[in-house]
Amino acid sequence: MAISDQIIDRCQNLYEDLNFTNAREWKAAVPGRKVIGFMPIYVAREMIHAAGMLPFGIFGGGDQLEVIQGDAYYQSYICRIPRSTIELELTKRLDFIDGMLFPSTCDVIRNLSGMFQMIRPGIYTRYFDVPQNYMDNVGGDYYVMELQELREGLEKLGGIKITDDDLRNAIALYNDNRQLVNKLYDLRAAQPWKIPATEAYLLERAGMLLPVEEHSQMLIDYMAAITAGDRPRRDNCRVVLSGMFCEQPPLNLIKSIELAGCYIVNDDFMLVNRWLTKAVPVDGDPIRSLATTFLHHSVKTSATFEPNEDEKGQYLVEAVRRSSAEGVIFAAPSFCDPALLERPMLMDALNGANIPYIAFKYAENTGQMQPIREQAGTFADSIKLWGV
Amino acid sequence: MNAITTSKPLEPRDAKKDQSQIKQKEMIAGNFQELTDAHKQGKKVSYTFVPGNLNELVMCFDMVGNYPEINALQNGMRKKTGAYIMEAERQGHSEDVCTYVKSDLGMVKKGNIGPTGQPLPEPDLLLLSYTGCFTFMKWFELLRHEYKCETAMLHVPYQADGKITDNMRNYVVNQLKQDVIPKLEKISGVKFDIDRLREYLRESAKAEENLVWVLQSAKHKPSPIDAYFGAIYYVGPIFSAFRGTRDATEYYRLLRKEIQERIDQGLGPVTPDGVMKEEKYRLVTEGPPNYTHMYEFWKMFYEDGAVNVASTYTKVGGTYDFGFRHDPEHPLESLANYCLSCYTNLSLPERVKMLVTYINEYQADGLLINSIKSCNSFSAGQLLMMREVEKQTGKPAAFVETDLVDPRYFSAANVKNRLESYFQMIDQKRHAA
Numbered sequence: 001m002a003i004s005d006q007i008i009d010r011c012q013n014l015y016e017d018l019n020f021t022n023a024r025e026w027k028a029a030v031p032g033r034k035v036i037g038f039m040p041i042y043v044a045r046e047m048i049h050a051a052g053m054l055p056f057g058i059f060g061g062g063d064q065l066e067v068i069q070g071d072a073y074y075q076s077y078i079c080r081i082p083r084s085t086i087e088l089e090l091t092k093r094l095d096f097i098d099g100m101l102f103p104s105t106c107d108v109i110r111n112l113s114g115m116f117q118m119i120r121p122g123i124y125t126r127y128f129d130v131p132q133n134y135m136d137n138v139g140g141d142y143y144v145m146e147l148q149e150l151r152e153g154l155e156k157l158g159g160i161k162i163t164d165d166d167l168r169n170a171i172a173l174y175n176d177n178r179q180l181v182n183k184l185y186d187l188r189a190a191q192p193w194k195i196p197a198t199e200a201y202l203l204e205r206a207g208m209l210l211p212v213e214e215h216s217q218m219l220i221d222y223m224a225a226i227t228a229g230d231r232p233r234r235d236n237c238r239v240v241l242s243g244m245f246c247e248q249p250p251l252n253l254i255k256s257i258e259l260a261g262c263y264i265v266n267d268d269f270m271l272v273n274r275w276l277t278k279a280v281p282v283d284g285d286p287i288r289s290l291a292t293t294f295l296h297h298s299v300k301t302s303a304t305f306e307p308n309e310d311e312k313g314q315y316l317v318e319a320v321r322r323s324s325a326e327g328v329i330f331a332a333p334s335f336c337d338p339a340l341l342e343r344p345m346l347m348d349a350l351n352g353a354n355i356p357y358i359a360f361k362y363a364e365n366t367g368q369m370q371p372i373r374e375q376a377g378t379f380a381d382s383i384k385l386w387g388v
Numbered sequence: 389m390n391a392i393t394t395s396k397p398l399e400p401r402d403a404k405k406d407q408s409q410i411k412q413k414e415m416i417a418g419n420f421q422e423l424t425d426a427h428k429q430g431k432k433v434s435y436t437f438v439p440g441n442l443n444e445l446v447m448c449f450d451m452v453g454n455y456p457e458i459n460a461l462q463n464g465m466r467k468k469t470g471a472y473i474m475e476a477e478r479q480g481h482s483e484d485v486c487t488y489v490k491s492d493l494g495m496v497k498k499g500n501i502g503p504t505g506q507p508l509p510e511p512d513l514l515l516l517s518y519t520g521c522f523t524f525m526k527w528f529e530l531l532r533h534e535y536k537c538e539t540a541m542l543h544v545p546y547q548a549d550g551k552i553t554d555n556m557r558n559y560v561v562n563q564l565k566q567d568v569i570p571k572l573e574k575i576s577g578v579k580f581d582i583d584r585l586r587e588y589l590r591e592s593a594k595a596e597e598n599l600v601w602v603l604q605s606a607k608h609k610p611s612p613i614d615a616y617f618g619a620i621y622y623v624g625p626i627f628s629a630f631r632g633t634r635d636a637t638e639y640y641r642l643l644r645k646e647i648q649e650r651i652d653q654g655l656g657p658v659t660p661d662g663v664m665k666e667e668k669y670r671l672v673t674e675g676p677p678n679y680t681h682m683y684e685f686w687k688m689f690y691e692d693g694a695v696n697v698a699s700t701y702t703k704v705g706g707t708y709d710f711g712f713r714h715d716p717e718h719p720l721e722s723l724a725n726y727c728l729s730c731y732t733n734l735s736l737p738e739r740v741k742m743l744v745t746y747i748n749e750y751q752a753d754g755l756l757i758n759s760i761k762s763c764n765s766f767s768a769g770q771l772l773m774m775r776e777v778e779k780q781t782g783k784p785a786a787f788v789e790t791d792l793v794d795p796r797y798f799s800a801a802n803v804k805n806r807l808e809s810y811f812q813m814i815d816q817k818r819h820a821a
């Protein structure tokens with residue numbers, strides 16, 4: 001088996017293992033190790049790593065988990081990811097987790113933080129409330145204190161001290177990791193036939209489950225293997241996917257889009273891997289550095305406030321241009337307020353730039369791919385035939 | 389979500405209007421007139437939300453406040469929202485998202501004629517008090533997209549651990565000082581005067597005192613008020629453009645006097661069909677009401693002798709009954725504390741605690757949750773909250789589902805069935821005891 005296939009095989013196994021054996025083994029290998037779960041979209045994983053703990057991304061149960069108990073916790077008009085996350089918890093699949101971070105992505109994840117406090121009262125739970133004010137002496141000062149509180153919480157949980165050097169070391173590791181993930185994106189945008197979207201997805205997903213050092217090595221090995229070989233090139237159009245930053249699509253859905261004739265050359269999968277668009281300085285006060293980089297060099301998403309109307313939606317236009325894409329596929333989870341409320345504004349930005357798009361909704365357990373394949377296929381044909 | 393103030397609907401058919409009602413009607417009519425005339429008279433207009441609103445501050449700049457949530461609910465009561473929501477969906481807004489937003493955007497698309505039939509002015513400022521609801525942020529981005537006007541964001545951190553930390557409070561105060569107030573000054577051309585703010589806050593605290601007294605009057609048996617449907621009217625002035633005004637103080641003084649009279653006479657609440665006769669069930673209610681069928685919905689309660697003695701919806705614009713008062717001695721800190729403590733900015737365990745406290749203190753028979761399709765902020769987690777409250781109080785709970793202003797999501801037969809079974813369940817519990 002080719003090296004790249006071996007790597008993807010490993011990623012697929014990690015992705016399919018809903019008992020999270022790898023993380024359990026990581027924890028068991030050294031007494032006292034702790035695992036901190038986090039949900040989409042963004043948390044400062046550097047702090048968790050600096051505490052000697054494993055940041056562990058929880059992105060729902062996907063289409064392999066049968067949700068039985070979780071449904072009793074949610075009305076039908078709420079998206080799927082919280083109910084499958086509850087299912088994972090109630091079926092003891094998360095019993096090795098020592099703490100949970102719930103980022104300020106939306107009200108569903110926000111409220112899930114309180115539900116966890118009630119369902120798992122024993123563990124460290126923190127709502128990670130990032131600033132929506134981007135002034136250094138306002139949002140910046142607030143965020144420095146937030147990070148400081150997170151630091152103290154983890155120190156207490158682990159009975160350890162997180163030194164500035166621990167944090168600088170973690171910052172450097174995540175800087176490297178982000179650079180590698182970005183390189184993967186650049187490579188894929190340049191030669192999408194070499195890196196199928198499902199492979200890029202699985203590689204990114206592995207980054208949610210593995211220690212960062214291991215993930216970085218995996219990316220290096222994969223890219224080396226890919227660059228050395230070649231794969232057949234198809235006459236596909238090039239698209240950017242938008243809206244999949246939280247509840248995950250089934251792998252089959254991603255595959256279907258490519259099979260329908262669309263190379264995915266950019267997306268918003270697991271943005272935590274690419275959130276900071278500049279390296280965080282490793283000198284100076286590490287917490288302030290994390291805060292300043294967050295304020296001024298974060299990716300833009302529908303879960304954040306855009307203070308400047310002229311900029312609204314431009315991040316998507318830029319993503320299209322950067323990756324030389326020909327169109328956008330909006331794919332949002334059903335009932336996802338951030339993605340669906342943002343969508344009309346993004347569509348206007350695309351209209352202004354003459355970029356074609358299509359839109360549909362999905363759920364993490366969507367089984368029927370035929371309609372999506374047809375829609376994506378028609379879109380690909382129209383782009384190829386008429387450049388529309 | 390949000391509260392309230394109505395100039396028209398649901399007036400008791402057999403009662404002469406109370407002075408407080410007349411007063412409120414005049415206040416609301418005046419506010420809509422002021423909005424209509426604002427630009428003609430050279431006044432600037434700020435749009436803002438009910439939870440975390442900064443009404444006293446806005447008044448310091450002689451600006452007129454418009455509350456899109458209130459327009460939406462008023463339109464809901466006047467059965468106009470169905471068409472507005474459809475209009476927004478035609479414009480490309482998803483059927484899955486909050487109908488308050490769509491009702492507002494639909495109204496804007498159809499000419500921005502407000503619920504009273506008077507035109508609403510375009511905003512000079514969108515004051516985005518981002519408190520307790522993610523949708524607020526997107527709602528005002530969407531309005532800004534429409535109007536291309538200035539926006540001031542006030543990010544209010546979430547009270548996830550049941551307490552306000554210094555960092556949270558300082559953050560809100562810093563935003564007020566460095567971002568919100570300078571923008572208000574720039575747009576209005578009026579210099580900020582903290583003593584003026586203190587004056588308004590002093591006025592607010594007076595009104596808040598009487599509001600709390602009114603809400604807590606429901607501890608009497610029979611309760612002189614319905615603390616859900618009825619209290620929606622009572623909280624109207626304080627949740628909106630009147631907090632901090634003498635009018636609001638006067639309104640709450642009159643209201644308190646009237647409720648005192650009802651207590652003295654041993655009367656139950658006033659309903660659209662007159663005074664409720666026999667109080668059979670005392671309920672605590674969680675969640676917003678349905679506005680498109682409010683009369684029908686309320687009737688299902690009072691016809692069966694059910695009175696709501698406490699509700700969480702009437703705390704979305706402030707949790708005054710747990711002690712908070714605007715404080716003229718600490719004006720900006722007090723505005724920050726106010727924003728931070730609005731109901732939907734509280735963690736789920738805190739919300740459970742509040743419901744349990746209400747059930748115990750108001751001697752309620754149980755909890756009713758009206759779960760709103762539109763509102764993730766309120767609704768996500770309510771099923772667990774229900775179980776927790778049942779566990780902690782031993783009192784039965786029931787769950788109904790409707791929407792705020794989308795008439796497609798009000799199924800009268802379903803709701804009625806649920807309520808009737810619930811009342812039977814309470815009866816059985818009583819007999820078993």
Ligand code: SF4
Nearest residue numbers: 079106108246247336
């Ligand atoms: S899918 Fe959307 S609504 Fe659901 S939890 Fe994620 S961001 Fe929130």
Ligand code: SF4
Nearest residue numbers: 389486521523763765
């Ligand atoms: S989501 Fe809820 S709180 Fe937010 S605007 Fe809609 S109804 Fe109001």
